[in-house]
Amino acid sequence: MHRIIPAGSRRPAFALLSTTLLLASCGSGGQTAQKKGAGGPPQVGFVVVQPGQVPVVAELTGRVNPYQVSEIRPQVAGIVRKRLFTEGTIVRQGQTLYQIDPSLYSASVAEAAANLQNAQANAEATRIRADRYKPLAEAEAVSKQDYTDAAAAARQARAQVAQTGAQLQTARINLHFTRVPAPITGRIGRSLVTEGALVTTNQADPLAVIQRLDPIFVDIQQSSTELLALRRALAQQGVTPGSADVRLKLEDGSEYGTTGTVEFSEVMVDQNTGTVTLRARFANPEGMLLPGMFVRAVFTQAIDTRAFLVPQQAVSRDARGAAQLWVVGPDNKAVRRDVTAERTQGAYWVITKGLNPGDKVITQGIANLKPNADIRPVPADTPQKIEQPRKGQDTGASKSKGG
Structure with a gap:
């Protein structure tokens, strides 16, 4: 007995078989397109390097x-009566910073001045005596020895005037040193002494520092x-x-x-x-x-x-730390080159050995390069060209859409 299958029940089986054949056809076309796109040498980007003036x-x-440092130290001993500056400010050269008690030094000046007047009077008297003895000695009214003694006394008196004059000058200098000036212009620090402190010429600590x-x-x-x-x-x-x-x-x-x-x-x-x-x-x-x-x-x-500047991404290091990079060799082959790269400058390595003028250093697409492998070099940052399908050629996606 023959079993009769209704017409409506045969349609799903036919549709399933058609769908299966269509998907197989689309998958085969996609694999073919992928194999065609993957063919050919890999594209790499390069830069042409030339030596230039690279600063070290x-x-x-x-x-x-x-720039200058001056420790303020007293040149005479005495009691500090006044501090005449503000700590931390700018002081000018010659400005008075401290006032030391000048009483003793004023008295020394007065004493030296009196001694000078005494010496000058004595010098005048001895000079007159020597002048009077000179004609008398020539007339033999007095002995020549008396005249010689008078002339010598006059010279000693003049020397005494000079000596007391130097003592007066020293006393005046010491009196001047009771006002401690700033030797340079600059910023003064804190005062290391206060008013009423005793300072000496041989003390270890300065009064202040400029x-x-x-x-x-x-x-x-x-x-x-x-x-x-x-x-x-x-x-x-x-x-x-x-x-x-x-x-x-x-x-x-x-x-x-x-x-x-x-x-x-x-x-x-x-x-x-x-x-x-x-x-x-x-x-x-x-x-x-x-x-x-x-x-x-x-x-x-x-x-x-004579150095070369090479982008940092182009240089790698081996296990020993030696620098290496890839260059475009003859017949578009990848060539590995050992170089000397001891320092960087910005985004570049400074290459001092291993490169020649005009070398094409590969900076892009170096991840899977092998020595002497075929490459397709293009200038760096060149966009990759994607070929459009030719007319009448369907891609896997179009076949799937059509299916």
Whole structure:
């Protein structure tokens, strides 16, 4: 007996079979398109490098020191009667800072002045006597010995006048020293003595300290090893001395707005630290730099005219830490190159060895490169071209849509 299947029940089976065949056709077309798109050498981006003037920048630690320092010390002994300045302010050269009791020194001046008058009177008397004895000695009215004694007494009296005159001058100087002046212009610190204190000429502590802060010095420390390397580099061709301009980074990381200049470098190495001191001078009109502050000095010590600047992403390191990069070789082959990259400058490595002018350094697409592999080099940052399907060629997506 033949079983009759209704017409309505045969439609789902036919539709399922058609759908299965259509999906298989779409999947086969998608795989074919993917294989075609994956073919060919990988595209890499490169930059052409040329040697240029690359500064050898040094960033070294430094300490701020005053331009001038003066410790105020008494030159005469006595009681401090007055302090004539405000602590922490600017004092001018010659300004009186302290007044020491001048009583004893005024008396010494008066005594020395009286002694001078006495000596002058005695000198006048002996001179007159010697003048009177001279004609008498010539006429043999008095002995020549008497005249010689009178002339000698006159000369001694003149010497006594000079001696007492020097004593008077010393007394006046000591009286002048009772007013203690500022030897330099600068900012004075706190007073280390008060009114009524006894000060002496041989005391260990100063009365106060004055520091000139504008301009101001920064003493920079550089190791002798770095200095020797710099001098060897300067002895080679292609490396020239840099400028003397110095920039400062303050303790909070900000930059000091004014540029300074290197004044000199010491000619000896500190035995304790193995460093050489370089001194730079900065303008400090606002007093932002204070003595004792730690700063970092940035300056160009030399200029290398044979170095190359290469983007940092192009340089990698092997297990030993040696620098390597990829270049475009003959016939568009990837070539690995060992280079010398000892420092960075901004977003670049400074390459001093291993590159030649005109080399094409690969900076993009280097993740899966292999030595001597075929590549398709294009200038860096060139957008990748996506080929449009040719007319009449369906993609897997279009077939799926059509299905």
